[in-house]
Amino acid sequence: MDLSDVPAELRPAVSAALDAAGVVNGHLAIELVGTGKMRTLNYAHRHVDEATDVLAFPIDLEDGPPGPRELGDVFICPDKAEDVTEAAVHGTLHLCGYDHEADDGEMLALQAKVMEGLR
DSSP states (O other): OEEEESOGGGHHHHHHHHHHHTOOSEEEEEEEOOHHHHHHHHHHHHOOOSOOSEEEEEOOOTTSSSSOEEEEEEEEOTTTOSOHHHHHHHHHHHHTTOOTTTSSSHHHHHHHHHHHHHO
């Protein structure tokens, strides 16, 4: 797994989320941004004119070509996030195909399990 574009302090949490999701090969990036950039991203991609805590932009789908996956990018706004580590786990799970708005609680349960394992 290539976590070279993940801040060092978030790599253990991201690695734990990937392990929990069963993803063993690929690359993702996490960027910590200010409220201005987060607001711009949120408006451009979700048409919501306010900053949010975390946004995830998946790239490769699981059934893509063989080889390492480019999972996508996660943007975290520390000024909006209650817990930056949990935001990293949340965004990583989105890149792995989880969607708490469409599932029956599986993503948030997995997120809680990962966070408990990090404590």
